[in-house]
Amino acid sequence: MAQTNVETEVAGIKVSIETGRIAKQASGSAIVRIGDTMVLATVCSGRESDSADFFPLSVEYIEKSYAAGKIPGGFIKREGRPSEKEILSARIVDRPIRPLFPDGFRTEVQIVCTIISADEHYDADVLAVTAASSALCLSDLPFIEPVAAVRVGMIDGKFKVFPTLEETEAGLLDMVVAGTESSIMMVEGGACELSEEQMVDAIMLAHSEIKKIIALQKELLVKAGKDQVKSFTPPEQDQALVAAVKSFIDGKLHDISFNGDKKTRYSGIDKLLEETKAALAEQFPEKEDAIGIIFHDLERQDIRETILTTGKRIGGRDCDEIRKITCELDILPRAHGSALFTRGETQSLSAATLGTKLDEQHIDNIQGQYDKSYMLHYNFPPYSVGECKRMGSVGRREIGHGHLAERSIAPVLPDEKSFPYTIRVVSEIMESNGSSSMATVCCSSLSLMAAGVPIKGHVAGVAMGLIKEGDQVAILTDILGTEDHVGDMDFKVVGTRDGVTAIQMDIKIFGITPEIMKDALAKAHTARLKIIDIMEQTLPASRKEMSPFAPRVTTITIDKEKIREIIGPGGKMIREIQETTGTTININDDGVISVAAANKESRDAALRKIKGIVAEPELNAVYDAIVKTIVEFGAFVEFLPGKEGLIHISELDHKRVARVDDILSLGENVRVKLIGFDRFGKVKLSRKALIPQPQQQDEPQQ
Numbered sequence: 001m002a003q004t005n006v007e008t009e010v011a012g013i014k015v016s017i018e019t020g021r022i023a024k025q026a027s028g029s030a031i032v033r034i035g036d037t038m039v040l041a042t043v044c045s046g047r048e049s050d051s052a053d054f055f056p057l058s059v060e061y062i063e064k065s066y067a068a069g070k071i072p073g074g075f076i077k078r079e080g081r082p083s084e085k086e087i088l089s090a091r092i093v094d095r096p097i098r099p100l101f102p103d104g105f106r107t108e109v110q111i112v113c114t115i116i117s118a119d120e121h122y123d124a125d126v127l128a129v130t131a132a133s134s135a136l137c138l139s140d141l142p143f144i145e146p147v148a149a150v151r152v153g154m155i156d157g158k159f160k161v162f163p164t165l166e167e168t169e170a171g172l173l174d175m176v177v178a179g180t181e182s183s184i185m186m187v188e189g190g191a192c193e194l195s196e197e198q199m200v201d202a203i204m205l206a207h208s209e210i211k212k213i214i215a216l217q218k219e220l221l222v223k224a225g226k227d228q229v230k231s232f233t234p235p236e237q238d239q240a241l242v243a244a245v246k247s248f249i250d251g252k253l254h255d256i257s258f259n260g261d262k263k264t265r266y267s268g269i270d271k272l273l274e275e276t277k278a279a280l281a282e283q284f285p286e287k288e289d290a291i292g293i294i295f296h297d298l299e300r301q302d303i304r305e306t307i308l309t310t311g312k313r314i315g316g317r318d319c320d321e322i323r324k325i326t327c328e329l330d331i332l333p334r335a336h337g338s339a340l341f342t343r344g345e346t347q348s349l350s351a352a353t354l355g356t357k358l359d360e361q362h363i364d365n366i367q368g369q370y371d372k373s374y375m376l377h378y379n380f381p382p383y384s385v386g387e388c389k390r391m392g393s394v395g396r397r398e399i400g401h402g403h404l405a406e407r408s409i410a411p412v413l414p415d416e417k418s419f420p421y422t423i424r425v426v427s428e429i430m431e432s433n434g435s436s437s438m439a440t441v442c443c444s445s446l447s448l449m450a451a452g453v454p455i456k457g458h459v460a461g462v463a464m465g466l467i468k469e470g471d472q473v474a475i476l477t478d479i480l481g482t483e484d485h486v487g488d489m490d491f492k493v494v495g496t497r498d499g500v501t502a503i504q505m506d507i508k509i510f511g512i513t514p515e516i517m518k519d520a521l522a523k524a525h526t527a528r529l530k531i532i533d534i535m536e537q538t539l540p541a542s543r544k545e546m547s548p549f550a551p552r553v554t555t556i557t558i559d560k561e562k563i564r565e566i567i568g569p570g571g572k573m574i575r576e577i578q579e580t581t582g583t584t585i586n587i588n589d590d591g592v593i594s595v596a597a598a599n600k601e602s603r604d605a606a607l608r609k610i611k612g613i614v615a616e617p618e619l620n621a622v623y624d625a626i627v628k629t630i631v632e633f634g635a636f637v638e639f640l641p642g643k644e645g646l647i648h649i650s651e652l653d654h655k656r657v658a659r660v661d662d663i664l665s666l667g668e669n670v671r672v673k674l675i676g677f678d679r680f681g682k683v684k685l686s687r688k689a690l691i692p693q694p695q696q697q698d699e700p701q702q
Helices: 084-100 125-138 165-170 196-223 239-249 253-258 262-280 288-310 396-412 436-450 481-486 514-538 560-567 569-581 600-614
Strands: 004-010 013-019 028-034 037-048 057-063 107-117 148-155 158-161 173-179 184-194 325-329 337-343 346-355 361-365 368-372 374-379 422-431 460-469 472-477 489-495 500-507 552-557 584-587 592-597 622-631 634-640 643-648 669-677 683-686
Touching: 004 196, 013 125, 013 196, 028 125, 037 125, 057 084, 057 125, 084 107, 084 125, 084 173, 084 184, 084 396, 107 125, 125 148, 125 173, 125 196, 148 165, 148 184, 148 196, 158 196, 173 196, 184 196, 184 396, 196 500, 196 514, 239 262, 239 288, 253 262, 253 288, 262 288, 288 460, 288 472, 288 481, 325 436, 325 514, 337 436, 346 436, 374 396, 374 436, 396 422, 396 436, 396 489, 396 500, 422 436, 436 460, 436 489, 436 514, 460 481, 460 514, 472 514, 489 514, 552 600, 560 569, 560 584, 560 600, 569 584, 569 600, 592 600, 634 669, 634 683, 643 669
Parallel strands: 057 107, 374 422, 643 683
Antiparallel strands: 004 013, 013 028, 028 037, 037 107, 148 158, 148 173, 173 184, 184 500, 325 337, 337 346, 346 422, 361 368, 460 472, 460 489, 489 500, 552 592, 584 592, 622 634, 622 669, 634 643, 669 683
16 A cells, blocks of 8 residues: 555644555554654454454553653663553543444454654544544454544633643643544543533534544545455344244343342343253254353343333333432541442442652653652452452553542642642442442542541542433433443543533444433433432531541741751751651752651651751840850850851850859750851850849948
């Protein structure tokens, strides 16, 4: 294929796509560029699996340090395991692309998105979606239609497509929207309490710009001479087998699916499936896999039809009904804040831990370095769903759910100046049957308030689902795991009473209209307020007192020129302060000092020492000093940390003093008054000035 280039303007920014020059042995490859940020996406396919019950698609997102003119840090000077940013970006690429392959397609597909150039202005994650789509369209795989993504920010009250990294950081919205020419496929973002109407407006603006990128991809295909894709015909089901399975489970499957708790339903369905296979084994030998596929298709069809026709869901709930919620506090006695949030059969145990500046996480990526003082980590152990699995490193799903919960709460946290702590929240999922990420948000909000973190207000989230068949539409509030599996949408909306703080939407079908999104957001808003009501009954606001086990951190600001005095030669002074007071001290280059201590006494002692070091000697001020040196003509005393002055022998007492050591001894505490400075600026101190003058005796009468 000859080298082909196309370009267009999106929101006033040039976007270009190139193919035919790099990675020509891949099934498809493309490079997308904005500014000096470039993403290479390649697509390769492998063998077809007849037994797999899922589409084996894998997406890798790799940031190369050379892209930004850097050498990787650490001992091994090459890129290693994926960072959290790379994992989250890979998920952004995967989610809108996966639904665009035909049902039943089981060929192994690998997409590799490599960041080969990165500037300081534009993030590459949204470009990777377009690059992957272009590469898929150029390959011979049965990719249904092009998809593209853009980022939307809100700067000075106005939406902006393709905001810079700096604008995104300072703005009120950071949202990625992916879609085809006709439909929205994915939404992922965080906001600073924007309204549902504003969120819809941002999505619609994004879709209008996405259409321009879709047109650009189509232009690329024409210029590259790519006019057809590999056809795919899903295997036809044996209608006799379908009829046999349907006949055997008729009247049994529905009752199992809609009654009982999760464990009872799942075990009942598994048992019925095994009975079905056994009953049909003689008539249809070696058809166990086909029977399983047909069985689950009928299960899905029954659940969807029941919801659409009766409005009743699994467990008998109405479409707008939230499962029972309970909230408990202080589950963990030594944690700085803890809570247990249970919604139906989904349960999160969250613990909030407060640390010092030294506990911050240092992030080093290709577009800059920064320190992270707030972290939320989500864990999903296999016992939460009653399974026995190998436990290894944190999975992509756990990182994605933790990131969603983390960004949901970030807008309500206090700023670092008013609350100078590093905050870490950990959510342990103890049970799961639908939207454990939303349970994590609610539970984490409770644990932060229990820890005494002065957050603005409670944050809650709810997962919305959709069943759509033709013109029949049912929007489901607080979906179960099964409803997520058989449904057409997973729409998570998080926020406070005042607005939305995070949103995540994945679509499995075409035809999601703005009206459906608005309806889902309105129902999510109602549900969110109900959940917040329950949370506020448990804990209406952040506690005024922190846990006795939490460190006490205080910040002060000093003149930057004084920093070296506090540190001292080779760090001697700051080490001495920390050792003698039992505190941890961190000094920023801007003069902000944070002092962390286990108790108020230690903190105050360290603060006194620091303030003493930076204090300037004042005329007529009184100080508590320590005798450091005794000489013939007086004593040198330390009246401020690191500052000494002389008490001349004549200033020791009102009476004549023959020897200094008759009055003072080394290491003795003495109260002195600053009475002046000599011509060299050295301090003159007096003990005598603070001693009452003795009364003179009356002279005897003559």
